[in-house]
Amino acid sequence: MAPSMESQQQDQQIPLEGAINGNASVNNIIPVALSDDEVPQKSRVTVVGSGNWGSVAAKLIASNTINFNSFHDEVRMWVFEETLPSGEKLSEVINRTNENVKYLPGIKLGQNVVADPDLEHAVKDANMLVFVTPHQFMEGICKRLVGKIRKDAQAISLIKGMEVKREGPCMISTLISEILGINCCVLCGANIANEIAVEKFSEATVGYRENKEIAEKWVRLFNTPYFMVSSVQDVEGVELCGTLKNVVALAAGFVDGLDMGNNTKAAIMRIGLREMKAFSKLLFPSVKDNTFFESCGVADLITTCLGGRNRKCADAFARNGGKRSFDELEAEMLQGQKLQGVSTAKEVYEVLSHRGLLQLFPLFSTVHEICSGRLAPSAIVEYTEHSARLPLLEGSAHLN
Numbered sequence: 001m002a003p004s005m006e007s008q009q010q011d012q013q014i015p016l017e018g019a020i021n022g023n024a025s026v027n028n029i030i031p032v033a034l035s036d037d038e039v040p041q042k043s044r045v046t047v048v049g050s051g052n053w054g055s056v057a058a059k060l061i062a063s064n065t066i067n068f069n070s071f072h073d074e075v076r077m078w079v080f081e082e083t084l085p086s087g088e089k090l091s092e093v094i095n096r097t098n099e100n101v102k103y104l105p106g107i108k109l110g111q112n113v114v115a116d117p118d119l120e121h122a123v124k125d126a127n128m129l130v131f132v133t134p135h136q137f138m139e140g141i142c143k144r145l146v147g148k149i150r151k152d153a154q155a156i157s158l159i160k161g162m163e164v165k166r167e168g169p170c171m172i173s174t175l176i177s178e179i180l181g182i183n184c185c186v187l188c189g190a191n192i193a194n195e196i197a198v199e200k201f202s203e204a205t206v207g208y209r210e211n212k213e214i215a216e217k218w219v220r221l222f223n224t225p226y227f228m229v230s231s232v233q234d235v236e237g238v239e240l241c242g243t244l245k246n247v248v249a250l251a252a253g254f255v256d257g258l259d260m261g262n263n264t265k266a267a268i269m270r271i272g273l274r275e276m277k278a279f280s281k282l283l284f285p286s287v288k289d290n291t292f293f294e295s296c297g298v299a300d301l302i303t304t305c306l307g308g309r310n311r312k313c314a315d316a317f318a319r320n321g322g323k324r325s326f327d328e329l330e331a332e333m334l335q336g337q338k339l340q341g342v343s344t345a346k347e348v349y350e351v352l353s354h355r356g357l358l359q360l361f362p363l364f365s366t367v368h369e370i371c372s373g374r375l376a377p378s379a380i381v382e383y384t385e386h387s388a389r390l391p392l393l394e395g396s397a398h399l400n
């Protein structure tokens with residue numbers, strides 16, 4: 001598919017950084033006509049993951065790669081292969097119909113999205129890797145990719161979750177960076193995938209470590225008129241917001257399942273936000289307060305507590321009096337999609353228990369105890385009342 005004239009013109013304005021005899025300022029933009037072999041290398045994008053959000057991410061990206069000359073049009077999307085009830089392979093059906101009929105039915109992904117069930121093949125030419133699978137699969141995926149990716153590859157993680165290892169908690173972006181030896185930004189936000197799939201307006205936050213230029217490239221790859229992306233220099237803050245709000249969403253779902261009403265749910269969200277902030281600063285004192293006011297913070301918390309899958313399954317769990325397990329409800333209600341909150345609640349609990357801090361995080365602790373069957377769903381309110389009376393948790397200094 002040919003890029004638009006407008007984008008070709010934009011991309012041929014090459015910044016002369018530290019140019020020729022050093023006279024040109026970094027900000028000088030001088031339009032020049034380039035011959036084919038002078039055109040800077042185009043970036044190639046691969047999306048590792050093809051669930052509900054993975055498919056929408058591929059669609060968003062594909063709508064931009066055909067418009068910007070600095071990206072190859074084609075977007076590869078790695079598919080964890082499965083056989084559909086029709087007997088066909090999911091990747092083949094995606095390539096034939098241009099739809100992910102299992103995880104995002106009814107939505108065309110863009111003709112430049114190519115589904116690829118071979119992980120190594122999918123990543124081998126890409127220098128921009130977008131990771132978007134449920135967090136529990138990432139360590140295995142990264143290990144399979146060691147030595148198989150380009151040396152100049154950059155990564156971004158759209159994953160909401162973390163791992164807890166013997167040495168302590170490990171964010172997924174760190175896992176990617178450490179196993180693959182590459183820089184990894186993150187993107188999180190109030191992003192219920194099905195709403196973005198039909199192009200309803202939303203915002204998202206890219207978290208980056210040092211290099212703002214790399215963050216800007218990711219922003220350019222994702223930003224569309226209906227998906228407004230900004231960036232903050234706070235990888236851990238953005239990622240922990242996205243990860244921890246799933247635990248609060250379970251608590252909100254319990255409240256819904258017990259028909260406790262909006263005020264109780266708002267109390268859960270407020271207390272949950274307070275625990276999110278304290279827990280984040282406990283792990284990473286560098287986390288910035290302002291990050292909680294970005295899309296990845298309070299906005300994602302609200303949308304997930306209103307309309308997310310964690311909320312939905314927790315509602316059903318409470319209505320069944322905790323008698324049906326989350327595994328059972330997930331399989332029945334989500335048809336292959338995965339919850340992240342239940343395992344995150346366990347991971348958070350392990351961190352707090354190891355540090356002797358369970359009592360200071362009653363909402364987080366109680367959510368895990370309900371999910372694991374040690375407490376009844378109604379415990380969420382008793383313990384939350386207790387939490388409301390606790391002094392304000394302020395950062396790691398308060399907790400040490």
Ligand SMILES: NC(=O)C1=CN([C@@H]2O[C@H](COP(=O)(O)OP(=O)(O)OC[C@H]3O[C@@H](n4cnc5c(N)ncnc54)[C@H](O)[C@@H]3O)[C@@H](O)[C@H]2O)C=CC1
Pocket residue numbers: 049050051052053054055079080081103132133134135137158159160161191192193194336337338339340
């Ligand atoms: N769906 C949403 O609205 C949003 C999801 N996210 C996050 O994005 C991440 C990915 O979620 P979704 O794309 O929604 O996935 P999903 O939950 O819709 O689908 C599950 C995916 O896992 C794959 N899978 C199953 N077994 C696997 C295995 N053994 N190894 C590798 N992959 C396997 C399936 O093929 C499928 O692609 C999660 O961390 C989630 O929290 C973030 C924002 C919005």
Ligand SMILES: O=C(CO)COP(=O)(O)O
Pocket residue numbers: 160189190191192193246249300303304307308309310311339340
């Ligand atoms: O992260 C999400 C919205 O931003 C989706 O949350 P759920 O996984 O609970 O659906």
